[in-house]
Amino acid sequence: xxxxxxxxTRNIFGLTAALLLMVAIIVxxxxxxxxxxxxxxxxxxxxxxxxxxxxxxxxxxxxxxxxRIGLWRFLALAAGSVIFGMTALLAGLFMKTHGxxxxxTIYNIGSLxxxxxxxxxISHFGSISMTEKVPTERIVSVSVTMVLTGVLIVMIFxxxxxxxxxxxFIQGYGSTPIRQVVxxxxxxxxxxxxxxxxxxxxxxxxSFNYWFAxxxxxxxxxxxxxxxxxxxxxxxxWVARFSQYIGNLCLLVAVTISLRDVNSKSRATEELVAxxxxxxxxxxxxxxxxxxNGIAVVNQQGSIIRWNRQAEHLFGYSGExxxxxxLVNLILPHQNETINQILVSMQKQTGNLQxxxxxxxxxxxxxxxxxPVSFSILGTKTRLGWMGVVTLADMTERQQAEARIxxxxxxxxxxxxxxxxxxxxxxxxxxxxxxxxxxxxxxxLDSKHPFLTDMMKAVRSGERQQMSADIKIDESWFEHVLFxxxxxxxxxxxxxxxxxxxxxxxxxxxxxALLESTNKELDAFTYSVSHDLRAPLRAIDGFARIVSxxxxxxxDDEGRRYLDIIMKNASRMAQLISDLLAFSRLSKQEMxxxxxxMNKLVQSSFEDLLPVxxxxxxxxxxxxxxxIQGDPVLLKQVxxxxxxxxxxxxxxxEDARIEIGGSxxxxxxxxxxxxxxxxxxxxxxDKLFGVFQRLHSEEEFEGNGVGLSIxxxxxxxxxxxxxxxxxxxxxxxxxxxxxxxxxxx
Amino acid sequence: xxxxxxxxxxxxxxxxxxxxxxxxxxKRNLANKLVHVKDGEEALNYLFxxxxxxxxxxxxxxxxxxxxxxxxxxxxxEILRRLKADQLGQFIPVVVLTSSAEERDIVQSYKLxxxxxxxxxxxxxxxxxxxxxxGLYWLLLNKAPR
Numbered sequence: 055x056x057x058x059x060x061x062x063t064r065n066i067f068g069l070t071a072a073l074l075l076m077v078a079i080i081v082x083x084x085x086x087x088x089x090x091x092x093x094x095x096x097x098x099x100x101x102x103x104x105x106x107x108x109x110x111x112x113x114x115x116x117x118x119x120x121x122r123i124g125l126w127r128f129l130a131l132a133a134g135s136v137i138f139g140m141t142a143l144l145a146g147l148f149m150k151t152h153g154x155x156x157x158x159t160i161y162n163i164g165s166l167x168x169x170x171x172x173x174x175x176i177s178h179f180g181s182i183s184m185t186e187k188v189p190t191e192r193i194v195s196v197s198v199t200m201v202l203t204g205v206l207i208v209m210i211f212x213x214x215x216x217x218x219x220x221x222x223f224i225q226g227y228g229s230t231p232i233r234q235v236v237x238x239x240x241x242x243x244x245x246x247x248x249x250x251x252x253x254x255x256x257x258x259x260x261s262f263n264y265w266f267a268x269x270x271x272x273x274x275x276x277x278x279x280x281x282x283x284x285x286x287x288x289x290x291x292w293v294a295r296f297s298q299y300i301g302n303l304c305l306l307v308a309v310t311i312s313l314r315d316v317n318s319k320s321r322a323t324e325e326l327v328a329x330x331x332x333x334x335x336x337x338x339x340x341x342x343x344x345x346x347n348g349i350a351v352v353n354q355q356g357s358i359i360r361w362n363r364q365a366e367h368l369f370g371y372s373g374e375x376x377x378x379x380x381l382v383n384l385i386l387p388h389q390n391e392t393i394n395q396i397l398v399s400m401q402k403q404t405g406n407l408q409x410x411x412x413x414x415x416x417x418x419x420x421x422x423x424x425x426p427v428s429f430s431i432l433g434t435k436t437r438l439g440w441m442g443v444v445t446l447a448d449m450t451e452r453q454q455a456e457a458r459i460x461x462x463x464x465x466x467x468x469x470x471x472x473x474x475x476x477x478x479x480x481x482x483x484x485x486x487x488x489x490x491x492x493x494x495x496x497x498x499l500d501s502k503h504p505f506l507t508d509m510m511k512a513v514r515s516g517e518r519q520q521m522s523a524d525i526k527i528d529e530s531w532f533e534h535v536l537f538x539x540x541x542x543x544x545x546x547x548x549x550x551x552x553x554x555x556x557x558x559x560x561x562x563x564x565x566x567a568l569l570e571s572t573n574k575e576l577d578a579f580t581y582s583v584s585h586d587l588r589a590p591l592r593a594i595d596g597f598a599r600i601v602s603x604x605x606x607x608x609x610d611d612e613g614r615r616y617l618d619i620i621m622k623n624a625s626r627m628a629q630l631i632s633d634l635l636a637f638s639r640l641s642k643q644e645m646x647x648x649x650x651x652m653n654k655l656v657q658s659s660f661e662d663l664l665p666v667x668x669x670x671x672x673x674x675x676x677x678x679x680x681x682i683q684g685d686p687v688l689l690k691q692v693x694x695x696x697x698x699x700x701x702x703x704x705x706x707x708e709d710a711r712i713e714i715g716g717s718x719x720x721x722x723x724x725x726x727x728x729x730x731x732x733x734x735x736x737x738x739x740d741k742l743f744g745v746f747q748r749l750h751s752e753e754e755f756e757g758n759g760v761g762l763s764i765x766x767x768x769x770x771x772x773x774x775x776x777x778x779x780x781x782x783x784x785x786x787x788x789x790x791x792x793x794x795x796x797x798x799x
Numbered sequence: 800x801x802x803x804x805x806x807x808x809x810x811x812x813x814x815x816x817x818x819x820x821x822x823x824x825x826k827r828n829l830a831n832k833l834v835h836v837k838d839g840e841e842a843l844n845y846l847f848x849x850x851x852x853x854x855x856x857x858x859x860x861x862x863x864x865x866x867x868x869x870x871x872x873x874x875x876x877e878i879l880r881r882l883k884a885d886q887l888g889q890f891i892p893v894v895v896l897t898s899s900a901e902e903r904d905i906v907q908s909y910k911l912x913x914x915x916x917x918x919x920x921x922x923x924x925x926x927x928x929x930x931x932x933x934g935l936y937w938l939l940l941n942k943a944p945r
Contacts, residue, residue, distance in 0.1 A: 585898050588921055592898075593815030596923040600822065628921040 068268045075272060075297050079279045082290040093287075101146030104299035108306050109139025115309040121192045122317075127175035129195060131309065133203045134171030137164050138302075140207045148215075154287075155221050159214040162236050165277070167206060169243035172270065176250055237281045244274040261311045269304030272297045348427075348446035354439055356381050356397055368427075368448055370420030381444065385417040386429075400433040401440050414449065426453050472532070472549040476501070480510055483544070493527065493549060509536045510545060524552065531556040580638045584631050591631070595624035633760040640767055645685045652679035652725065655686070656714055659693040666701055670710065677715035680723050682792050688768045695761040696727040696788055703731035703786065722774065722793040730785035739778050765790065806832040806938060808861040810842045810878065811896075812870050816919065820865070820896070823930035829938055834861070839873025843881065846888070853881075857888040863937045868897040868904060876911060883912040890944045892937050896930075 113135035120128035141164025145157035213219055220232045248270035255263035279294025342349050348365030350358050361376035369376075369385050376384060382393045396411050403409070410432035417427045426449040433442040466473040472489035476482050480501030489497065496503050509521050513536055522535040530553045537546045598620045606614070656676055660667070697712070704710035707730065716725035734742070743766040762776075769776050769790045780786035807830070811817040817835055824830035836842045843851055848858040864882065868875035875895065882888040894915040895908050908916050917933060920926045 581901070588898050588919075589813050589816065592819070592919065592921050592923070592926065593813075595921065596819045596926065597815065599923045600819075625922065 068264070071300075072268065072271050072275065075275050075293070075300070078293050079275055079282075079290070079297070082279070082288075082293055083282045097149050098146040100295070100299070101142045105142035105302055106139040106146075108299075108302045109135040109142070112302070112306045112309050113139065115306070115313050117196050119309060119312045120196065122313075128309070128312070129199055130171045130175035131305075132196075133199050134168040134175070135305070136200065136203050137171065137207060138168035141165070141168075141210060144207075144211055152215070156214050156217075158233070159219050159221075160210055162233060162240070162280075163210050163214070163219070164207070165240050166236055166243075167210075169240045169247070173243050173247045176247055176254075234281065237277055241274055241277045241281060244270050244277060248274055262308050262315070265304045265308035265311060269301045269308060272301030272304060274301075276301060345445075347448070350376070350381055350444045350446065352381050352397075352431075352442045352444055354397070354401065354441075356393060358384065359441065365446060368419070368425065368446065369417060375420075385419070385446075386415060387418055389415060396429075396431060397442065400431060400442060403433065417446065425450055471551065472496075472547070474547040474549075476506070476510075476545040476547065478543045478545070480506060480545075489549070492530075492551070493532070495527070505534070506547075509534070513538045513545065524556070529553075576638070580635065584635045587631055588628070591624055591628055595621055595628075598624065630760075633764075637760060637764055637767070640688075640764065640771075643688075645688065645771055647683055648686055650682055650684055650686050650689060652682060652689075652716060655690055655693055656697075659690060659697055662694055663697055663701065666698070670701075670705065671708075672701065672704065672710040672712055675711070675713040677713070679714070679716040679725060680718045682723050683795065684772050684792055685768075688771070692765045692768050692790065693727075695765050699761055699788070700727055700729035700731065700786075703733075704729050706732060719791070722791045724789060724791045726787050726789045728785065728787040733782050733785045734778075734780040735782055736780055739780065742778050743776060762788075804832060804862070805834050805859065806862045807834070807934075808842070808845065808859075808864045809833060809835045810839070810865065810870065810875070811835065811867045812837055813867070816867075819923070819926060820930050823927040824934050826927070827931050827934055829931075829934040839870040839875070839878055842870075842878050843873060846878075846882065847885075857882075857885045860887060860891060862891070862943070863934075864891055864893045865896050865933075866893055868895060868899060868908075876907060879908065879911045879913060892941065892943055894933055894937060896933075 113132040116128045116132035116135060119125075120132065141160050145161035145164075148160070149157045221230055248267050251263050251267040251270065254260075255267055276294045276297030279290055279297060283290045283294065342360065342362040343364070345362060345364060348368045349360070349362040350365055351360035353359055358376050358379055358381050361371070361373045365376065366372055371379075371384060382390045386393060392413070392415070396413070400411060410430050412428060412430040415427055415429045417425050419425055428445075428447040428449050430445040430447070431442050433440055466484075466486045469486055470488050472493050473484075473486045474482055474489050474493075474496070475484040482497060482500050485497055496506065499506075501507070505523070505525060509523065512521050513519065519538045519540075520535065522533060524531055524533050526532075530551055533550045533552045535548045535550075537548075538544075539546060598617050602609075602614065602617045602621075609617070653676070656679065660674070697714075700712045701710075704712065709730075711730045713728040714726070715728075716723055743762050765788075766776050769792065772792050774790055774792040776788065776790045778786060778788045807824070809817060809820060811820065814837075817837075821830050821833065821835070824833065834845065836845055845859055846857055847855040866875050866878060870878075875897070879893060879895075882891060882893060889912070892914045893912075894917060895913050896917050896919060897904070898919050900918045905916050915933065915937075917929055920929060
């Protein structure tokens with residue numbers, strides 16, 4: 055395509071030439087010179103060259119172009135040229151023999167037909183009938199057209215020669231009315247065709263249009279001259295003819311340019327388009343309707359010319375509803391300014407390679423709902439004017455996806471705890487506000503921070519994908535957890551403020567230490583107390599015995615009784631000290647957890663108590679006992695204590711009965727030891743398990759009330775409970791429960 | 800000092816315990832030649848002489864030493880150690896007679912080479928039995944180098 059300056063020069067040159075011719079015609083008309091220079095030979099030669107030859111060449115080229123691209127207009131052009139050329143030839147040939155009238159008739163009628171052809175070629179019909187025919191079929195059309203054309207020419211000739219037409223021209227007078235009408239039509243047709251093409255040319259700037267318009271203009275000028283002339287062969291006549299010669303040459307140039315344009319397109323595209331257009335089902339509509347985006351073709355004013363199927367789906371307007379409406383009014387209300395600006399700037403672009411304009415807009419659908427769309431427009435100048443192809447892509451999903459991403463992105467961003475991402479060299483590529491605020495040193499030192507390098511080294515060595523460490527920063531403690539993400543080859547660091555936890559831990563450690571030292575002190579105390587208490591006890595007991603041995607005779611019964619009391623108390627105190635020691639020793643021992651056969655435990659307890667029981671008759675009933683997990687030594691002590699109590703408190707009865715049993719409850723086992731001894735008052739039941747608590751006097755039953763509190767202590771350490779039921783003189787039942795942990799026995 | 804050979808050295812700070820022990824031994828006629836010292840210092844003086852030092856050689860060699868552990872001034876372990884370190888003293892049987900039943904005391908005593916360890920029973924009868932038994936055993940039954 056020629057550049058703008060080129061075009062202007064051409065414009066000026068052509069315009070000047072055409073105007074000159076026009077001026078010449080007008081002058082000659084006014085001047086009315088009747089001199090004639092008729093020379094039939096010259097006329098024939100000139101006609102033959104400038105009209106016939108040129109026209110025929112034009113026709114051939116037009117046919118070639120038509121075969122290539124199948125536009126009807128070129129076929130019409132070819133036909134017109136052939137008619138024009140042939141009638142001109144005939145006119146020239148028969149000027150000598152038949153006088154001016156017959157040739158003029160032939161020529162004028164031929165011109166009229168040619169004019170029809172030319173105006174057809176640029177009409178709507180000529181351009182949109184983009185045929186689906188293949189080259190071979192086109193050749194058929196060409197042949198048919200040419201035959202018809204030939205027939206027409208022959209008809210014109212014969213009719214003219216036989217004077218079947220009324221006379222057209224009277225030498226010396228001028229045109230007859232019939233000629234005036236015919237020529238008038240010719241002028242109008244050629245002239246209006248020229249004007250249309252000029253308008254086309256002004257819009258598209260194509261060379262073809264320029265030369266075609268120029269050609270037609272000159273030819274029209276020529277016919278104006280012919281119309282006004284009175285004498286054939288006058289100067290006016292010659293100038294008119296000359297105009298026509300020039301015009302014809304321009305037409306030749308126009309079709310040559312077309313052929314060149316058509317030939318210069320890439321062969322591949324041509325072949326592809328050719329094969330595609332063979333397929334009857336395939337046409338541009340298929341391309342439009344299979345596109346997943348909405349497509350609207352709009353004209354210069356923004357009215358919709360085409361509306362594809364996806365556009366129907368997206369916006370709810372059918373093709374019939376959409377075509378003819380303004381795009382803005384239909385789906386982009388309130389956005390006229392934006393669209394108009396786009397249209398204007400689009401249309402301002404010159405040249406073939408236009409750049410499309412893309413923007414995000416909100417479209418309104420038929421049902422009133424809105425839809426975010428990406429609006430993209432690319433314009434092109436066609437022979438029918440500027441057209442814009444608007445692609446409307448639905449952005450709803452993308453917007454939703456973007457919203458989702460933003461939402462997900464907010465998770466680390468809004469997290470008050472530090473979240474950091476590092477690349478595989480240890481540089482920080484993301485740090486959330488929490489990190490910037492609370493771990494500033496980490497951020498500034500970045501990969502050089504010792505903590506980071508240590509942790510990353512450990513993770514990188516492959517042993518683990520994850521590492522955590524508790525680190526103190528200023529006055530706060532942070533739990534750092536570092537992950538390696540193999541897929542992205544990045545590290546992620548999550549930190550958590552655990553200051554509160556650390557403080558609690560420290561407190562716990564301190565209180566534990568305190569407890570331990572207190573316990574140690576208590577142990578030492580207990581130990582020394584028990585030993586230091588024993589020595590005097592030994593003395594009391596010993597010397598009381600000595601007195602009772604050595605001075606027995608000297609004492610009366612009272613005296614001996616007093617000594618007995620002294621000795622009994624001494625041994626009681628010894629027992630108390632032993633029990634106290636045993637009681638305190640309980641807390642020192644580590645408790646074991648082993649599976650225990652309670653039945654065997656009861657057996658072994660009875661064996662221990664054999665010395666006590668062998669002098670008495672006791673009925674003992676042992677029910678099968680469920681297994682439990684616990685400390686065997688401690689639980690044996692429990693059983694021994696309970697059995698020994700049962701034995702002790704039934705010793706007044708002759709029909710002493712002791713029953714032992716156990717059951718499995720939902721999450722614990724419950725065992726009991728029941729006797730029919732002296733029992734106790736239920737209202738004092740809670741006192742039973744207190745240290746040194748007794749519900750009977752020393753006279754009734756020996757003992758110092760530590761046995762049950764030992765039982766209570768041991769069972770508590772197992773996580774269980776103790777309780778008792780009793781009735782005065784009817785016996786007592788001591789229950790204890792031990793929770794089962796995890797096993798399902 | 801008796802001219803007769805002293806048979807028993809009783810190292811005991813609790814007087815009542817000492818009296819009971821002597822009474823028990825007397826019953827078996829074992830207390831004729833018995834010396835009772837009341838603290839560790841006195842014990843060392845008796846065994847190694849007045850003004851003894853760590854290098855002193857044993858002076859008096861009783862046939863049996865009954866040793867309490869909790870003694871004022873010098874405790875039982877020290878006396879045990881000194882005795883067992885002496886060339887001649889090491890052959891004297893030492894019986895620890897103490898109220899402690901602690902494992903650690905027992906271990907320590909045996910480490911130092913004690914011959915026997917008895918815990919004093921609280922019960923008087925049992926105490927008498929224990930003392931008589933040990934006296935009979937160590938003085939009459941057991942043989943020691945001269």
